[in-house]
Amino acid sequence: MRAVDALEVLELLGSTQRGLVTTAQARESGLSGVDLSRLTDSSKLLRVRHGVYALPSAGADRLQDLRGAWLAASANGDVVVSGASAAVVHGLGDLVPAAHEFTASVRRQSTLPDLRFHRAELSDDDVTVVDGLPVTTVVRTAADLAASLLDSDHLAGVLSAGVENLDVDVEELAQALSPYAARYGFDSGRALLAEVAPGYVAAAIGSAVRTAVTRSPQFRKQALKLLAEPDGAKTLLSFLEERLAS
Template identity: 50%
Template sequence: MDEVTVLEELEMFGSSQWGLITSAQARDLGVDRLWLSRMRARGRLQRIRHGVYAVPSARFGPWQDLQAAWLATEASSPAENRVEAEDPVVVSHVSAAGVHGLGDLLAARHEFSSPARRQTTQQDLRFHRCEVPAGDITWVEGLPVTSVARTVGDLAAQAIDFDHLATVVRDAVEDHHVSTDELAERLFPHLGDYGAANSRELVHSLLGHAGYAPSKDPTVTKAWEFLTRQLHADLVNPDVDHFLQQATGAMAKGDLLSPARAAELKKEENRTDHDT
């Protein structure tokens, strides 16, 4: 094959995976490492990381190194077939938080989850052995990434500090509209690590610590402040729990909740308790 033909082959294969190709994939196409070295030396290919190259049409972006690292976790299968494999590799934990824009965690290594045990000599990769259900996988810029809610749970499982978890939870609610109920469910197994009595208390404590307000609208902000006062004043009172669920649920849906409406919800709760 001549260089033009080789480059066309690489371009065609890499077109479905950000213009990147691994040396193993190139080998399967009949292109050996000597060809890759020559084309790199002539400026036709760019080496992104060990064993991964960018073709001239590659789409350079903020996640290119993560994309290259993900490609490097498999020997030669095309990117579009990865999640259909028996042991798919999914971007997770701090790397997933970075992709979703959750908090301000800095990933020292690219983190992935897979049900199979994986080892690597590359120091900037870390694998977590766990199964990620299809419902917990979302696609971002062509990468399979743990969902926002799953990412929150994974980070809590790693017992990240309260300050960082607070900003992660805030961004999950504010930017991705994840419900507080879903977050409470994800955080429930990790209550002991954060000294919380129940998961709803933990979610609201984290949001309060991060200075979260559901909206810049002063009406909603006042409602949130009202709920926070109720939470801290009546946390030991089980009667307020359902009221808080109703109120926060309304705000999560984008409904404006004025203090008057909050008071109405409280009265409705009291009437229900009285009737029963």
């Protein structure tokens, strides 16, 4: 196949995959190994990892290697980015995964040293999509890392970032951590979060206030009335401080 035609076919394939294609996908579309070699030798393709190539349209992507690993792994069945790899995707803490981690509903193995598979049943609530990758949610990721006995310092970094995420229900996070709290010397997920994640208490209060505003028209009415007054926000804060201190 002519190089220009081959590249056009590949770009169409990679248009929904952030500019990445697999060898298997290329062959299914009529390209040969020789076609891929020629495009690679002429720098039209960049080999990201075994069986995965980046097209000129790929551009810069901090998750490119992980994305390539996921593409290759998902060819043999659905897999979800999880564990330390999921923490990286979410920007939780400063973990540097030794391998790309994925979870599948069936047992998976790999001879590649940079791939690690876990077997677990994930519900729809356990999975979200970030930058085009299916990944365990912040709550599920934190719980999985706690279950794996991640060291306390790194877990603290993960949890501190997690409670700062406005999309995270901090009470749901606390409940998910509770089964593993004793391993870190705490009697509950709340106690664990309160100790290692400085923003937890503020986030929990904020969550409670948001819930009250959403569910209680009377609370919302009184809060709006107070905020409309001069220094209303300070008055509301003072009220909360007095109630919490009593």
